[in-house]
Amino acid sequence: MNSEYLGIIFSYILTICIALLLARYIAKVFLGEKVWTDKLFGPLDRFLFRFMGIKEEEEMTWKEHLKALLTINMLWLVYAFFVLLFQDKLPLNPDHNPGQTPDLAFNTAISFLVNCNLQDYSGESGATYFSQLFVVTFLQFVSAATGIAALAIVFKALKEKTVTKLGNFWVYFTKSITRILLPISIVIATVLAFNGTPASFKGKDTIITMQGDTQNVSRGPAAGMIAIKHLGTNGGGWFGANSAHPLENPNYITNVTEIVAQVILPVALIFAMGIYIRRKKFAYIVFGVMTVGMFMLLIPTIVSEVHGNPAIAHMGINGANTAMEGKEVRLGIPASAYWTTMTTIISTGSVNCMHESMMPMTGGMQLLGMMINCFYGGCGVGILNYYIFIIIAVFISGLMVGRTPEFMGHKVEAKEMKIAAIIALLHPFLILAGTAISSYVIVNHGGAAWTVQPKNWLNNPGYHGFSEMLYQYTSCAANNGSGFEGLADNNMFWNVTAGFVLILARFLPIIGPVAIAGIMAQKKFIPESAGTLKTDTATFGIMTMAVIMIIAALAFFPSLALGPLAEYFSMK
Amino acid sequence: MKKYLLPSIKLTVALLVLLAVIYPLLIAGIAKMAPGAGDGVKVYRDGKVVGYENIAQAFSDDTYFQPRPSAVGYNAAGSGGSNKGPTNPEFLKTVQDRIDTFMVHNPGVNKADIPTELVTASGSGLDPDLSPEGARIQVKRIATLRRVPEQKLYDLVAAHTQKSLLGPSKVNVLKLNVALDELK
Structure with a gap:
C-alpha cells in the first residue's frame, strides 16, 4: 500500500516540476521571444503563415480575435460532422465499422470540437481509424490550441496599460500547436509505445486463447492519440474503456505519464501568466487557491475509496480494498482516486x-470538481473560468470596502459585471435545467415510444440513477467528458440535448472572459495607489475561494443532496 | 467572417496533413523499435501465439489460475465495466453469488482471505493481472487438481510477481498459466 501512496505523491511533484520548467518556455513563446524550438519549428510556422496568407505582425482587437476563433471552429464542426456520418465510405477502416447516425455524429463532432470528448460510442466499434x-x-489538438490561444489574448490584455490591439489569433493558435502541443505529444506517445500501447x-x-476460444483484439494507431488526449485535457479514449483499458494504459509507468501529462499544461499556464504579466505573486496566489481546492476534493476521495464499500465488507471476505469494482489491479485504488480527482477538476x-x-x-x-471547473481547469479555459470568479470577487470586495472595483489597473464597471454574472450563472443553469428536463421525461413519459424508452435510460436504481443524469449534464457543461457510463446515452434525446449544452458551455465561457479583458484593456490605466484593492494577497485569494464556494454550494447543493449525498447516507 | 474563412480553410488543410498524417506515421515509425513493434505485445507457447500479454482471456478450467471477472465476457473488441453503482442491490447480489461460487470451487479456503478483486469486475473487463494474494488463494485448488506440491505453485507465483517502488504488486495471469503448463 505504501508504494501506492508514494506513486501519487511522486506524480504530483513531477507535475509541478515539469510545469515550472514549461512555464517560462510558454511565456516566451507568447511574448514572441527567442526559444530553442525556433530552429526546428520556426520554418514550419513561417510556411503555415505564408500558406494562409496572413501577416504575423498584424494585430487584432478582441472582437476580431473572437470572429477568427468562431469562424474556424464552426468550419471544424461542419467538417467533423460529415466525416463521422460517412466514415464507412472513407479509407482506413480495417474493422469495417459503420457510419455514425446523424444524432450521434452531431454529438460526437461537437463533443470533440469543444474539448469535452464525451463519447456516446465505443472506439472499437463506433469509429474508423480515419475518424x-x-x-x-x-x-x-486544435481544440486545446483554441483554449490556449484564447488565454493568450487575455494575457496580453492583462499585461498592457491601455491597448485595443491584442496580438494575432492565428499566431497564438498555430504556435500553441507547433511549439507546445505537438513536441510534447511526440515525447509522450513514444513513452506509451515503448510500454506496449x-x-x-x-x-x-x-487469436486462439489457451483454452481454445477465439478472441478478437482491437488495436490501431492509438499511442499518438492517447498522448494529445491527455496533454490537451481532452480525454476521449481510443478504446471504450478509456485509460482503464490495458492497451491504452498498459502499466504504472504509463499511468504516471498520462496523469502527469494531463495536469502539466493547466498548471504551467498559471505560472506562465505570472511571468507574462510580470506579476509572479499574483500567479502564486491563484495557484495556491486552486491547489487548496484540489486537496479539498482529493482527500475525501482517497479516504472514501480506500475505506471501500461496507456492503461488500459485510459479506465476510477480505476487508481491504473493497472498492475494486471497475478498477484495475495494475493501477490500484490510490492511483485511481488521484486520477479521478484530477480528471474531473481539469476537464x-x-x-x-x-x-x-x-x-x-x-x-x-x-461532480463538485466539474461544477466548480476552475481548480487548475482545462487547457487555457481553466484560468478563463477562474478569471470570471476573480472579477466577481473584485466587485464584491470593492463594495465591501466602499471603493471603485479595479483589477490590474482598470475599472470594473457595469458592462463587465453583467457579462461575468451571466457566465457564472450559465454553468448551473445548463446543468440543472438539463437534469430537470430529463428527470421530468423519465417520470412523466417513461413509456414514450422512442428507440430507447426513457424508463430504460438508467443503469442503476434510486439516488444513483439520478446521479447518472446529473453527471451527464455536469460533464457536458464542464466540457469534461467523463461519464457515469451506465446511462443509455446513444439515442436522440441524449445526443441532441447534450450536444446543445456542450456547445453553449464551451463558447460562451470563452467569449465572456475575452470580452471582459478586451473591454477593460481599452480603459484608462489607473496606477496603483494606497486606495487600490490588492489582488495578489492571501486575503484576496480567500475572497475568491469564498465566491467560488458560495456560487457552487448555493447553486448545486440541492442536486448533490438528491444524488450522491442521499446515496452516501443510505449506505449501510 | 468572410475575411477569416479562407485562412481558416487553408490552416485546417495544412494542420490535417501535419496532425492526422505526419504525426501518427511518425509515432508508428518510432513504435517499430518498441516491444511488439506497435502491434501489441503477444505471448507465445511453443512458437504459437496464445494471447496478448496485456489482455485478459477466459480461463474457465479450474486447473488454471483464473483472472478477474469481466463485465464484457473478455471481449477485447468491446471493452467496459459493469457500471453498477456501489449500492445497487443487483450488483451486491452478483458479488455474493461470485463469493459462493468461489467457495464451492475452492474447498478449504478461508472466506476472509478472498480479495475483493476476485469477486468484482474490472474497469476494462480485460484486466490481465491479479494481486499476489489473488493468485495465491487459487493455489490450493490448482495443486489438488494437478497433484503438484502447493509449495511449488507458491514459488511459481512468487517468481511471476512484479514488484515496483511505485504502484501495486501484480501477477500476469496469462504468463503465469503458460509457466504453470510448463511446470511438469
Whole structure:
C-alpha cells in the first residue's frame, strides 16, 4: 500500500516540476521571444503563415480575435460532422465499422470540437481509424490550441496599460500547436509505445486463447492519440474503456505519464501568466487557491475509496480494498482516486477506472470538481473560468470596502459585471435545467415510444440513477467528458440535448472572459495607489475561494443532496 | 467572417496533413523499435501465439489460475465495466453469488482471505493481472487438481510477481498459466 501512496505523491511533484520548467518556455513563446524550438519549428510556422496568407505582425482587437476563433471552429464542426456520418465510405477502416447516425455524429463532432470528448460510442466499434485520426486526434489538438490561444489574448490584455490591439489569433493558435502541443505529444506517445500501447495501422487481430476460444483484439494507431488526449485535457479514449483499458494504459509507468501529462499544461499556464504579466505573486496566489481546492476534493476521495464499500465488507471476505469494482489491479485504488480527482477538476474526463462504480462520496467530489471547473481547469479555459470568479470577487470586495472595483489597473464597471454574472450563472443553469428536463421525461413519459424508452435510460436504481443524469449534464457543461457510463446515452434525446449544452458551455465561457479583458484593456490605466484593492494577497485569494464556494454550494447543493449525498447516507 | 474563412480553410488543410498524417506515421515509425513493434505485445507457447500479454482471456478450467471477472465476457473488441453503482442491490447480489461460487470451487479456503478483486469486475473487463494474494488463494485448488506440491505453485507465483517502488504488486495471469503448463 505504501508504494501506492508514494506513486501519487511522486506524480504530483513531477507535475509541478515539469510545469515550472514549461512555464517560462510558454511565456516566451507568447511574448514572441527567442526559444530553442525556433530552429526546428520556426520554418514550419513561417510556411503555415505564408500558406494562409496572413501577416504575423498584424494585430487584432478582441472582437476580431473572437470572429477568427468562431469562424474556424464552426468550419471544424461542419467538417467533423460529415466525416463521422460517412466514415464507412472513407479509407482506413480495417474493422469495417459503420457510419455514425446523424444524432450521434452531431454529438460526437461537437463533443470533440469543444474539448469535452464525451463519447456516446465505443472506439472499437463506433469509429474508423480515419475518424480517430482526421476527426478525433485533429480536434484534440486544435481544440486545446483554441483554449490556449484564447488565454493568450487575455494575457496580453492583462499585461498592457491601455491597448485595443491584442496580438494575432492565428499566431497564438498555430504556435500553441507547433511549439507546445505537438513536441510534447511526440515525447509522450513514444513513452506509451515503448510500454506496449499499439501504434501501427493494423486492424483487429484474431487469436486462439489457451483454452481454445477465439478472441478478437482491437488495436490501431492509438499511442499518438492517447498522448494529445491527455496533454490537451481532452480525454476521449481510443478504446471504450478509456485509460482503464490495458492497451491504452498498459502499466504504472504509463499511468504516471498520462496523469502527469494531463495536469502539466493547466498548471504551467498559471505560472506562465505570472511571468507574462510580470506579476509572479499574483500567479502564486491563484495557484495556491486552486491547489487548496484540489486537496479539498482529493482527500475525501482517497479516504472514501480506500475505506471501500461496507456492503461488500459485510459479506465476510477480505476487508481491504473493497472498492475494486471497475478498477484495475495494475493501477490500484490510490492511483485511481488521484486520477479521478484530477480528471474531473481539469476537464480532461479520461478515466482509469469506472466512475459510476466508485463510492457515493467520490461521486459527489467528482461532480463538485466539474461544477466548480476552475481548480487548475482545462487547457487555457481553466484560468478563463477562474478569471470570471476573480472579477466577481473584485466587485464584491470593492463594495465591501466602499471603493471603485479595479483589477490590474482598470475599472470594473457595469458592462463587465453583467457579462461575468451571466457566465457564472450559465454553468448551473445548463446543468440543472438539463437534469430537470430529463428527470421530468423519465417520470412523466417513461413509456414514450422512442428507440430507447426513457424508463430504460438508467443503469442503476434510486439516488444513483439520478446521479447518472446529473453527471451527464455536469460533464457536458464542464466540457469534461467523463461519464457515469451506465446511462443509455446513444439515442436522440441524449445526443441532441447534450450536444446543445456542450456547445453553449464551451463558447460562451470563452467569449465572456475575452470580452471582459478586451473591454477593460481599452480603459484608462489607473496606477496603483494606497486606495487600490490588492489582488495578489492571501486575503484576496480567500475572497475568491469564498465566491467560488458560495456560487457552487448555493447553486448545486440541492442536486448533490438528491444524488450522491442521499446515496452516501443510505449506505449501510 | 468572410475575411477569416479562407485562412481558416487553408490552416485546417495544412494542420490535417501535419496532425492526422505526419504525426501518427511518425509515432508508428518510432513504435517499430518498441516491444511488439506497435502491434501489441503477444505471448507465445511453443512458437504459437496464445494471447496478448496485456489482455485478459477466459480461463474457465479450474486447473488454471483464473483472472478477474469481466463485465464484457473478455471481449477485447468491446471493452467496459459493469457500471453498477456501489449500492445497487443487483450488483451486491452478483458479488455474493461470485463469493459462493468461489467457495464451492475452492474447498478449504478461508472466506476472509478472498480479495475483493476476485469477486468484482474490472474497469476494462480485460484486466490481465491479479494481486499476489489473488493468485495465491487459487493455489490450493490448482495443486489438488494437478497433484503438484502447493509449495511449488507458491514459488511459481512468487517468481511471476512484479514488484515496483511505485504502484501495486501484480501477477500476469496469462504468463503465469503458460509457466504453470510448463511446470511438469
